[in-house]
Amino acid sequence: KNQVEQSPQSLIILEGKNCTLQCNYTVSPFSNLRWYKQDTGRGPVSLTIMTFSENTKSNGRYTATLDADTKQSSLHITASQLSDSASYICVVSEALGGSQGNLIFGKGTKLSVKP
Amino acid sequence: GAGVSQSPSNKVTEKGKDVELRCDPISGHTALYWYRQSLGQGLEFLIYFQGNSAPDKSGLPSDRFSAERTGGSVSTLTIQRTQQEDSAVYLCASSLVGAGVSNYGYTFGSGTRLTVV
Numbered sequence: 001k002n003q004v005e006q007s008p009q010s011l012i013i014l015e016g017k018n019c020t021l022q023c024n025y026t027v028s029p030f031s032n033l034r035w036y037k038q039d040t041g042r043g044p045v046s047l048t049i050m051t052f053s054e055n056t057k058s059n060g061r062y063t064a065t066l067d068a069d070t071k072q073s074s075l076h077i078t079a080s081q082l083s084d085s086a087s088y089i090c091v092v093s094e095a096l097g098g099s100q101g102n103l104i105f106g107k108g109t110k111l112s113v114k115p
Numbered sequence: 116g117a118g119v120s121q122s123p124s125n126k127v128t129e130k131g132k133d134v135e136l137r138c139d140p141i142s143g144h145t146a147l148y149w150y151r152q153s154l155g156q157g158l159e160f161l162i163y164f165q166g167n168s169a170p171d172k173s174g175l176p177s178d179r180f181s182a183e184r185t186g187g188s189v190s191t192l193t194i195q196r197t198q199q200e201d202s203a204v205y206l207c208a209s210s211l212v213g214a215g216v217s218n219y220g221y222t223f224g225s226g227t228r229l230t231v232v
Contacts, residue, residue, distance in 0.1 A: 034221070043119070043206050043223030044158075089157070103148075103221075107157035 002027040004092050006106035014114055017080055021109045023073040023090030031095035035064050035075045038087045038108070047075070047088075080113045087111070117141075119224035121207050127230045128197055136192040136227045140209030144222075147184055148210075149192050152226070153203045161205075164190065197231045204228050 004025045013019050025033070032051045036044035048057045048064040050073070056065045061084075063076045077084055087108040094104065120139040128134050140147050149161040160174035164184040175181070179197075184190040194201055204226040 036223075041225070041228075043208070043225045045223070046221065103160070105150075105158040107155075 002092075002094060002104045004090055004104050004106035006088075006090050006109050008109060009107070010110040010112070012112045012114060013080055015080060015082055018076065018078050019080060019111065021075045021077075021088050021090075021111070023075070023092075023106055025071050025073070025090070025092045025104070025106075027071075027092040027094050027104050029095040030068060030071075031093035033064075033066055033073050033093070034091040035062070035073075036089040036091060038089055040086070044089055077111075080111075082113050082115060085111060085113045119207055119209050119222050121205075121224035121227050123227055124225065125228045125230075127232060130198060130231055131196055133193065133195045134197055134229065136194075136205050136207075136229070138190045138192070138207030138209075138224060140188065140190070140207070141222055142188075144209035144211055145187065146210040147190050148208045149182055149190070150206045150208065151203045152206055158206065161192070194229075197229075199231045202229055202231045 007022045030052060032049055034049045035047040037047055038044040047059050047062050050057050050064060050066045052068050061078045066073045075088055087110050089108040090106040092104050119141055122137045126134055145166045147164040150158040151161055152158050162175055162182045163171040179195045182190060182192045206223055206226045208221055208223045210221045
């Protein structure tokens with residue numbers, strides 16, 4: 001069964017610190033992996049999209065890594081800011097056309113950045 | 116428009132009433148998705164429209180749920196005889212092509228928060 005598991009479920013860090021969020025998946029065949037940031041009361045916003053051949057991708061203070069062999073991804077946030085407080089969702093696309101775009105969503109990691 | 120627009124942003128309804136939720140996708144996006152997000156849960160797929168193809172309704176939880184997409188643009192999600200377990204945030208997303216088969220961006224609306232009392 002295609003699954004996306006994220007850890008930790010929640011995380012509290014102090015402003016200015018770094019953190020790393022994990023995503024493990026069992027989706028096959030794999031097409032791409034996305035990280036989204038979802039602020040409270042808002043829809044998810046895309047941070048990065050990575051295909052099979054990409055090992056790392058950065059978007060400002062956010063850096064995503066992908067190991068397609070071990071089926072693991074991480075999202076590293078550098079020098080956290082209060083505005084980073086949000087849920088971070090890992091989404092994996094199955095490499096098949098048609099049905100539901102074949103997107104499998106993780107349940108997200110809720111990050112709280114404290115002053 | 117510049118983004119995916121959903122309305123209303125909040126809806127409180129009495130149990131047993133019907134509700135309609137609206138989604139205006141980004142102009143030109145052929146793929147449109149509805150998801151449901153319950154408190155503390157991940158996104159649950161509901162339905163997927165791709166161009167003129169028959170929609171993928173495999174995620175609709177019951178026959179009380181239906182959705183239409185008129186003219187390949189605006190979509191309406193209808194919930195009939197609402198129940199308390201229908202309370203959730205309903206998110207719409209659109210993509211230039213089917214997001215699973217391409218690396219195109221996939222843009223979400225801000226959602227409609229439905230509360231059934």
